[in-house]
Amino acid sequence: MKGTEDTEGTLLRVRDLGITFDSYAGEVQAVRGVSFDLRRGETLAVVGESGSGKSVAVKSLMGLLPRNARITSGTATLGDTDLFALAEKEMRRIRGNRIAMVFQDPMTSLDPTMKIGEQIGESLRTNLGLRGAAVRQRAVELLRQVHIPHPEARLKQYPHQLSGGMRQRVVIAIALAAEPEVLIADEPTTALDVTIQAQVLDLLEDLRRSLGMSIILITHDLGVVARGAHRVVVMYGGKIVETGTARDIFHDPRMPYTWGLLTSIPLPATDSSLELTPISGSPPDPLHPPAGCPYHPRCPHAMKVCLEEMPEHTRFGAEHGAACWLLHPLAPRVEPPPQFGGLR
Numbered sequence: 001m002k003g004t005e006d007t008e009g010t011l012l013r014v015r016d017l018g019i020t021f022d023s024y025a026g027e028v029q030a031v032r033g034v035s036f037d038l039r040r041g042e043t044l045a046v047v048g049e050s051g052s053g054k055s056v057a058v059k060s061l062m063g064l065l066p067r068n069a070r071i072t073s074g075t076a077t078l079g080d081t082d083l084f085a086l087a088e089k090e091m092r093r094i095r096g097n098r099i100a101m102v103f104q105d106p107m108t109s110l111d112p113t114m115k116i117g118e119q120i121g122e123s124l125r126t127n128l129g130l131r132g133a134a135v136r137q138r139a140v141e142l143l144r145q146v147h148i149p150h151p152e153a154r155l156k157q158y159p160h161q162l163s164g165g166m167r168q169r170v171v172i173a174i175a176l177a178a179e180p181e182v183l184i185a186d187e188p189t190t191a192l193d194v195t196i197q198a199q200v201l202d203l204l205e206d207l208r209r210s211l212g213m214s215i216i217l218i219t220h221d222l223g224v225v226a227r228g229a230h231r232v233v234v235m236y237g238g239k240i241v242e243t244g245t246a247r248d249i250f251h252d253p254r255m256p257y258t259w260g261l262l263t264s265i266p267l268p269a270t271d272s273s274l275e276l277t278p279i280s281g282s283p284p285d286p287l288h289p290p291a292g293c294p295y296h297p298r299c300p301h302a303m304k305v306c307l308e309e310m311p312e313h314t315r316f317g318a319e320h321g322a323a324c325w326l327l328h329p330l331a332p333r334v335e336p337p338p339q340f341g342g343l344r
């Protein structure tokens with residue numbers, strides 16, 4: 001787990017983001033009033049179960065929403081650039097240069113019919129305007145940067161000739177071509193074997209440090225968060241329910257959904273004598289999100305007010321905050337699972 005000591009300044013600011021999909025069954029409210037900051041040089045993890053809205057929220061920043069999606073509220077600024085005000089052509093320039101993205105399955109990002117060198121070369125020509133020998137030289141340099149041995153030979157190979165881990169390294173190399181300020185990694189290790197997962201996360205951490213970029217790590221896997229994040233945003237039902245440093249979230253979580261997440265999976269730091277308890281019930285239906293706190297139908301501590309009104313985000317310090325009625329001064333005191341400090 002990392003501290004926040006080597007991070008500084010806000011690079012990306014998202015405020016009150018709302019995203020709705022128009023579907024045949026009605027309006028899907030995928031993201032509802034989400035606000036967060038990404039600082040320079042940090043890794044911010046966005047964590048939550050499948051369907052919580054994390055991918056959609058982050059993809060909107062790159063103009064990568066499907067056609068049936070609408071941004072219904074909010075702003076997103078990268079430095080001085082208002083991302084939602086950009087024309088498609090300007091957004092493409094941002095996407096190629098200032099924000100890059102790595103997806104879960106490298107095979108969907110790579111073209112199986114093109115050699116690795118051609119694919120990296122195409123990105124270097126389009127996004128950086130490189131020509132001639134400079135293309136090959138930079139391609140080799142990029143493969144070295146992602147620790148691919150024998151880069152010259154690899155350039156002549158097709159994706160299927162590489163292992164899954166090597167392919168993901170190539171995708172990361174392509175993403176790094178323009179030295180982006182922000183790298184968005186959406187479940188970057190989910191498709192990989194466990195040992196390879198750790199290597200890819202270590203690589204991302206190396207690159208963050210050496211290139212000084214910021215990373216948004218989207219994941220449902222708290223093991224990935226524990227290994228790679230400075231700060232964490234926990235999403236549930238399209239909303240942010242808790243934010244904090246990785247230390248806050250793992251050692252002092254303050255709301256029942258975060259407790260549920262942490263006590264439902266084994267983590268390296270978890271006391272193995274404590275029983276793992278899955279969260280019962282299922283995530284809210286985004287077509288008809290429940291009134292009040294989205295977690296109330298599954299929350300063992302839900303009170304009447306939780307069914308009616310979304311709680312405010314209560315702050316506990318510069319970094320840590322959570323949205324839960326149990327944090328109200330008049331709420332009954334609820335003891336957290338034994339491994340955590342408790343509501344204060």
Ligand SMILES: Nc1ncnc2c1ncn2[C@@H]1O[C@H](COP(=O)(O)OP(=O)(O)OP(=O)(O)O)[C@@H](O)[C@H]1O
Pocket residue numbers: 021022023028029030048049050051052053054055056057066068220286
């Ligand atoms: N093309 C689409 N049309 C309609 N609804 C969609 C579409 N894409 C996503 N959604 C809805 O938006 C919500 C959020 O999806 P999103 O992919 O952001 O979740 P997630 O937390 O990233 O989960 P996952 O890990 O499964 O991708 C989901 O409820 C999903 O049903």
